[in-house]
Every structure is written in C-alpha cells, then in structure tokens.
Amino acid sequence: MSSRRSRQSSATVSRISDDQIIELVSKLRQLLPEIRNRRSDKVSASKVLQETCNYIRSLHREVDDLSERLSQLLATIDADSAEAAIIRSLIM
Amino acid sequence: MCPHSSLKQEFLKKWIMGLQRCSFSKKNMSILERKKTIKLSADIAMASARNGTTRWSRALISNASKDGSDNRLVQQILGPESNTPVAAITNKARTRRALVCKKIVKRSRRQIRRRRRKCVAAAPVKAVTSSIAKHLVRKRTQVLKTLIPGGEFMDEICLIEETLDYITSLRVQVDVMRSVASASVRASEP
Numbered sequence: 001m002s003s004r005r006s007r008q009s010s011a012t013v014s015r016i017s018d019d020q021i022i023e024l025v026s027k028l029r030q031l032l033p034e035i036r037n038r039r040s041d042k043v044s045a046s047k048v049l050q051e052t053c054n055y056i057r058s059l060h061r062e063v064d065d066l067s068e069r070l071s072q073l074l075a076t077i078d079a080d081s082a083e084a085a086i087i088r089s090l091i092m
Numbered sequence: 093m094c095p096h097s098s099l100k101q102e103f104l105k106k107w108i109m110g111l112q113r114c115s116f117s118k119k120n121m122s123i124l125e126r127k128k129t130i131k132l133s134a135d136i137a138m139a140s141a142r143n144g145t146t147r148w149s150r151a152l153i154s155n156a157s158k159d160g161s162d163n164r165l166v167q168q169i170l171g172p173e174s175n176t177p178v179a180a181i182t183n184k185a186r187t188r189r190a191l192v193c194k195k196i197v198k199r200s201r202r203q204i205r206r207r208r209r210k211c212v213a214a215a216p217v218k219a220v221t222s223s224i225a226k227h228l229v230r231k232r233t234q235v236l237k238t239l240i241p242g243g244e245f246m247d248e249i250c251l252i253e254e255t256l257d258y259i260t261s262l263r264v265q266v267d268v269m270r271s272v273a274s275a276s277v278r279a280s281e282p
Contacts, residue, residue, distance in 0.1 A: 021248070021249060024252040028252060028259075031260070044225065045225075046228040046232050049229065050232055053232065053239055055259065056255075056259065059262040059263070059266060062266050066270060066273055067127050067131040067134065067269070068127050070269065070273055070276070071123055073273060073277065
C-alpha cells in the first residue's frame with residue numbers, strides 16, 4: 001500500500017542521486033578533523049557517519065562546558081561593563 | 093575563517109541581544125540558571141542566525157518553544173521580530189501525522205521481514221558483508237537523526253545537508269563562546 005509506494009519512491013530517489021550522496025559524504029569528510037588528516041580515499045560511509053556523530057557529540061559537550069565556564073566568569077564581574085568590553089574586543 | 097566572520101558577528105550580536113533581553117545583568121541568578129540562560133540564548137541565536145532557511149534551525153526553535161518552562165525565555169530572547177508561533181504549529185501538526193505514518197510503515201516492514209526470514213537460505217558471503225555494511229549505515233544514520241534537531245523527519249540526503257550546516261554553525265558557536273570566555277578572563281584581570 002502506501003508503505004510499498006514510499007519504499008519504491010525512496011529507492012528510486014537514492015538510485016538517481018547516488019552522485020549527490022557521494023558528494024555530500026565527501027563534503028562531510030572534509031569537515032571532520034580526524035578523517036581529513038588521513039590520506040585514504042576509501043573511507044566507508046559508516047565510518048564517516050560514526051565520526052560525524054562523535055564530532056557532533058564532542059561539540060555539544062564543548063558548548064556545555066563553555067556555557068558553564070561563562071556562567072562562572074560572568075557572575076563575578078559586572079555584566080554591563082563586561083559585555084561592552086567583550087563586544088569591543090571582538091568586533092574590531 | 094573569512095566566510096564565517098559574518099556568521100560569527102551575526103551570532104554574537106543575536107546572542108548578546110538575547111542575554112540582555114533576559115535581563116542577564118540581574119545579579120540574583122543561581123549559577124545553574126545562568127548557565128541554562130547562556131546555553132539557551134546561544135542555541136537560539138545560532139538557530140535564528142539562519143533565518144529559518146534550514147530545517148534544523150526551525151526545529152531547534154520550535155522544540156525550545158514547546159517546553160513550557162523555557163517558552164517564556166525563548167520568546168524574550170527572540171523579541172518582537174520573531175515569527176515562531178507559526179513555525180511551532182506547523183511542526184507540531186507534521187509531527188503527529190509523521191508519527192502515525194511511521195508506525196504504519198514500521199509495522200508493515202516488520203511483517204515483511206518476518207515473511208522474508210522464513211524463506212531465506214544461506215546467503216553468499218559478498219551479500220552478507222554488503223548487508224552488514226548497509227545495516228551499519230542504517231544504524232548510524234538513526235543515531236545521527238537523534239543528534240540533529242528535527243532529524244527524525246528528514247530523508248537521507250536532507251539529513252546529510254542539514255548535518256553539514258549544523259556542524260558549521262556549531263563550530264561558529266564554539267569559536268565565539270571560546271573567544272568571549274578568554275576575553276572576559278582578560279577583562280577580569282586588573
């Protein structure tokens with residue numbers, strides 16, 4: 001029924017745009033820090049996906065740590081002057 | 093990173109504006125509340141810097157608006173120029189329909205798999221390894237779908253495109269937050 005139709009249409013879509021998928025996966029590889037350093041061309045798709053998931057999780061963790069650090073730093077100094085100084089030092 | 097500098101400035105501007113709108117300078121916030129405010133306003137700023145052009149940004153904002161306790165904060169951060177209510181409603185309607193469709197598809201897939209298992213003989217080695225690889229890719233795609241906001245409703249191509257954009261935005265967010273942290277450390281020194 002509808003499931004068969006959806007499976008057929010998804011199959012034809014992936015068959016038509018295989019090149020698109022390859023191009024996207026290669027772009028993803030360029031973003032990942034570890035795989036970029038390795039000179040092999042034959043990185044499998046599952047490896048790319050695994051590295052992507054690990055990278056996203058590490059970025060999430062880093063955002064968490066940074067917000068914790070910032071919450072401690074900005075608690076001890078006056079918020080208004082801090083914001084002004086930060087904005088001035090960053091947007092030069 | 094030249095192409096990212098405009099994105100960085102946009103993110104920083106929206107983030108600082110969001111923090112100010114939450115009356116962040118009030119000194120009577122606990123550390124945990126402060127951290128939550130910082131993280132939430134950073135995420136919302138990162139998503140709104142995309143101006144609704146990507147699915148993950150719309151999903152992030154609508155997910156944050158759905159949570160009752162955070163909703164007021166989100167509306168404060170986004171301010172008067174936001175158009176979130178419409179996005180939240182359409183995502184919710186799509187969610188319910190998509191969940192029902194997914195259940196039907198899952199049930200029929202399970203039945204077909206059961207029927208197929210009964211009549212499969214020992215498969216050749218090449219077919220087995222390729223099916224293992226396919227199974228791995230499918231499993232990892234599922235994990236990726238849970239990591240990207242709104243990922244459960246995307247097909248593979250869309251998911252990879254959204255992943256690329258999401259990773260770029262996350263990197264910008266981390267860079268800006270890191271430089272703000274180091275700048276405030278320098279500012280606090282006498």
